[in-house]
Amino acid sequence: MKTEERTYFIRTFGCQMNEHDSERLAGMLEAEGYMPASGAEDATVVLFNTCCIRENADTRLYGNLGHVKSIKDRQPGKKIVVAGCLAQKDRSLIQEKAPYVDVVLGTHNLSSLPRLLREADEAPSFEILEQTETFPSALPTKRNSPWHAWVSISIGCNNSCTFCIVPAVRGREESRRMGDIVHEVESLVSDGVVEVTLLGQNVNSYGRDLDGTPMFSKLLYALNDVAGLKRVRFTSPHPKDFRADSVRAMAECEVVCEHIHLPVQSGSDRLLKRMKRAYTQERYLEKVRMVRRAIPEVAITTDIIVGFPGETEADFEQTLAVVAEVRFDGAYTFQYSPRPMTAAAGMADHLPKEVVQERYDRLLELQEEIGVERNARHLGATEELLVEGSSRKDPERLTGRTRTNKLVHFPNDGSAEGTFRSVKITATRPHYLEGEVTVQGAATAAPRSRLSLPLMAAASSGCSTCS
């Protein structure tokens, strides 16, 4: 590391919201003249953007900090920054445990990074606020992709799911003005972006704090009118707030992809109540039926927690029943672990590890079977792919995603990242598809195309960021 250079390296933990924040942190550093470094060894500023959702997040952070400290001992000018959710939760504890950390900032004051770094030239600086100072989207950004962008539509959450720490570290829900979002997307498109993912802890309640009623469907219609925008995704809707107007907007807006991540968490009404999810199994299934009626080819993915405190075998079987009925295209499955500052952590009846593991294995087995079946539906279909680049395992192949968010590998025909290809699906695997390009030549920015699925044995009918 040359001492006169100002360089940075950011390590991001956690969800897409943190990825989005890291792009802003990088943008601010570059606006201050810092250049990206390839690793902690080469950087004058090493920043950890932290998450506190996962178990042992703090153990992992302090392990990483210890490693960077050993580099800093050899390179005294190096600055170490801890930002994000764990910083918001642990506050001064970070500097007590790791006094060599130069800057600590929370989730509400990303914009303070340049000032705090300057202050840290004199002494370690620490700032945690209780309310958002500047909406992160208003800050400079350094995007990781030229063709895809995360667009934050709201921050914070007004729900109180008993397993979740997000409201404690991200605060109350705050929506961005629709005009600001549309303007940001227009300028992203003029920079070459073709796909945006709208981010919010609960996207379907977007706008309630602005005008008293949710405006998510209006936002989708407004984005549908942005010339040059090809795909819109969003994460995550809360099932209780996912309503007919949003489904109609999904069905009617050409740019909105046929995929929804609808976290169910449990199939048991008793547990859903303990989790404070504000819906029942039947209400959840109604939402699934509603979206499948409007968009028959929609892919549905979910989050499921196994072994929530007090979960009985009968409760778990209700979860299996929902999985069997909905036939999810994919599921993020979690073994419950208590998180500090959550109501569930204080519940009495935590389950033995072996019980949770046994249930988890059964759930995984069922979902694997269903995943295979759901992917098999695509065999022989022609799909519009957005090319994401070379396959990580095989540079002879490219990787792209369908509108339904399926990963497809296909022979490398020289297609550039961010272009569209029409691909025929030739093989299906449990977690991805394989295909062949059907139209050679110039990249296409294809309009919305419903899947052309061959006739097949009927599949049964039917919250990261987090919901």
Ligand code: SF4
């Ligand atoms: S799980 Fe999602 S909806 Fe529930 S409290 Fe956490 S952020 Fe809010």
